[in-house]
Amino acid sequence: IPVDAFDLVIFGGTGDLARRKILPGLFRRFLAGQMPAEARIIGVARSELDDEGYRTEARAAILEFAGEEATDRESLDAFLGTLRYLVVDARGEGGWPELAALMRADVVRAFYLSVSPALFGDIAGRLHQHGIADKASRIVVEKPFGRDLASARALNASLAEHFDEGQIYRIDHYLGKETVQNLMAVRFGNVLFEPLWNSHYVDHVQITVAETVGVGGRGEYYDRSGAMRDMVQNHLMQLLCLIAMEPPSQFDADAVRDEKLKVIRALQPVDYHQIVRGQYDAGQGTPSYRQDVENPRTHTESFVALKTHIANWRWAGVPFYLRTGKRLKGRVSEIAVVFKDLGHSIFEGDEKRHRNILSIRLQPNEGIDLQVTIKEPGPGGMRLIDVPLDMTFADALGPERNDVSDAYERLIMDVIRGNQTLFMRGDEVEAAWAWTDPIIDGWQARNDVPKHYDTGSPGPEDALMLMHRDGRRWREIR
Ligand code: NAD
Numbered sequence: 001i002p003v004d005a006f007d008l009v010i011f012g013g014t015g016d017l018a019r020r021k022i023l024p025g026l027f028r029r030f031l032a033g034q035m036p037a038e039a040r041i042i043g044v045a046r047s048e049l050d051d052e053g054y055r056t057e058a059r060a061a062i063l064e065f066a067g068e069e070a071t072d073r074e075s076l077d078a079f080l081g082t083l084r085y086l087v088v089d090a091r092g093e094g095g096w097p098e099l100a101a102l103m104r105a106d107v108v109r110a111f112y113l114s115v116s117p118a119l120f121g122d123i124a125g126r127l128h129q130h131g132i133a134d135k136a137s138r139i140v141v142e143k144p145f146g147r148d149l150a151s152a153r154a155l156n157a158s159l160a161e162h163f164d165e166g167q168i169y170r171i172d173h174y175l176g177k178e179t180v181q182n183l184m185a186v187r188f189g190n191v192l193f194e195p196l197w198n199s200h201y202v203d204h205v206q207i208t209v210a211e212t213v214g215v216g217g218r219g220e221y222y223d224r225s226g227a228m229r230d231m232v233q234n235h236l237m238q239l240l241c242l243i244a245m246e247p248p249s250q251f252d253a254d255a256v257r258d259e260k261l262k263v264i265r266a267l268q269p270v271d272y273h274q275i276v277r278g279q280y281d282a283g284q285g286t287p288s289y290r291q292d293v294e295n296p297r298t299h300t301e302s303f304v305a306l307k308t309h310i311a312n313w314r315w316a317g318v319p320f321y322l323r324t325g326k327r328l329k330g331r332v333s334e335i336a337v338v339f340k341d342l343g344h345s346i347f348e349g350d351e352k353r354h355r356n357i358l359s360i361r362l363q364p365n366e367g368i369d370l371q372v373t374i375k376e377p378g379p380g381g382m383r384l385i386d387v388p389l390d391m392t393f394a395d396a397l398g399p400e401r402n403d404v405s406d407a408y409e410r411l412i413m414d415v416i417r418g419n420q421t422l423f424m425r426g427d428e429v430e431a432a433w434a435w436t437d438p439i440i441d442g443w444q445a446r447n448d449v450p451k452h453y454d455t456g457s458p459g460p461e462d463a464l465m466l467m468h469r470d471g472r473r474w475r476e477i478r
Helices: 016-031 051-065 067-071 073-080 096-102 117-129 149-160 178-189 216-225 227-244 253-266 404-417 426-446 461-468
Strands: 006-011 040-045 083-087 108-113 138-141 168-170 202-210 275-280 303-308 320-325 332-339 357-363 367-375 384-390 451-453
Touching (some): 006 016, 016 040, 016 067, 016 404, 040 096, 051 067, 051 073, 108 117, 117 138, 117 149, 138 149, 138 404, 149 426, 168 426, 178 357, 178 367, 216 227, 227 303, 227 320, 227 426, 275 461, 303 461, 320 461, 451 461
Parallel strands (some): 006 040, 006 108, 040 083, 138 168, 202 320, 275 451
Antiparallel strands (some): 202 332, 275 303, 303 320
């Protein structure tokens, strides 16, 4: 179903994110027939380009990043025809009147701020001064949304000067993933899970976001940030919220976000013994973290594992283990809800611990499976084995739909539709920082030194111990 006609202005239209995710994602929506013929994409940046120059750059980006679909040259030309470009200086006056003149009335106006957050305030202000944005316009902002509570509040305040909360779309692309939405369908669309979704039946929950890559070209930014700010405060917290929240009264933006906010506010402070930071060493032909960020004395973490609790009735006593890191053994994003053991086994000689585990995989092979125990087939007697009850749907959608651009394109279409359900609200982001800040401040106050770990490992030994101490273990990173 096509969305309404729109003018989408991408500030930072020549940047890395626009090239890798936003433009290829929009092209795919165009191919799917969701972008109406009257829609326009207006790239805005400082580079001296004209429409044709921008189209040439966009073509190269799409050929590089849109996968096989970019081979449809006719459609690509038609898509590029929807692109415009203007040189606009976010901090100066140049280009703003031209942008104002280019915008059309009677279409959805959306502004994607794919630029440094330092420019959010400038852009929001000028959009208003020049009469480019109005009460119906939408503004999309990227992570990082602040580096602590104070800066997030300041960012929220600078946006709030010109935009209502209902116009602000804070992107966390994890929320745009097919599986994340399917998690909500599975949780709230079935009678099976809700009765078990609590401390009576759930032993613990573990969330892993493991990457094999290092910090890449983002060394300077990353070293000022670290895994806690870059991953835990946003992506892992959002996943935790979706697993732990109470059922919203309906699937609408504020009902969902109210419930997520309650989870974040109920998160207990993390004890310093329940958190492990790590930094990768050189290995497998790749440099160490310190070499990657060109800072031989840095104590920034490229890995975090922690244990926390949610102080409410549903989750009393259930530990939530979170871990994320770079240069690990595999690339996995997974949430596992590990159910309790049966107190007693009626099967003689069956000493293995059988557990039901609901695992929600965001990558690779997006999908959900439920580990159940059955009889090993054959005449060998009553032997039990664990098998996955597979709810994978990736095959049905085709492999090319299972990556990050898929999330971006869905979220951008949600912006045009005016649906904020999968975007973070300002108070959620602030509450997440309020929980994260004391952890980071504590490291600083103690001058905490991260543990080293081998490239290609599951992380530092201490992270394994964090679980072992509790008689539990992390799921394997494959
Ligand atoms: P980038 O440095 O590649 O691009 C920045 C863009 O902003 C360029 O188009 C540049 O011309 C424009 N710009 C800079 N100063 C400007 C000014 N004064 N006026 C007008 N335009 C100006 O950055 P990026 O990697 O595309 O990231 C953009 C934002 O998205 C950042 O906030 C980043 O943290 C965030 N982000 C990026 C990624 C990614 O994969 N690249 C992922 C998540 C979040």
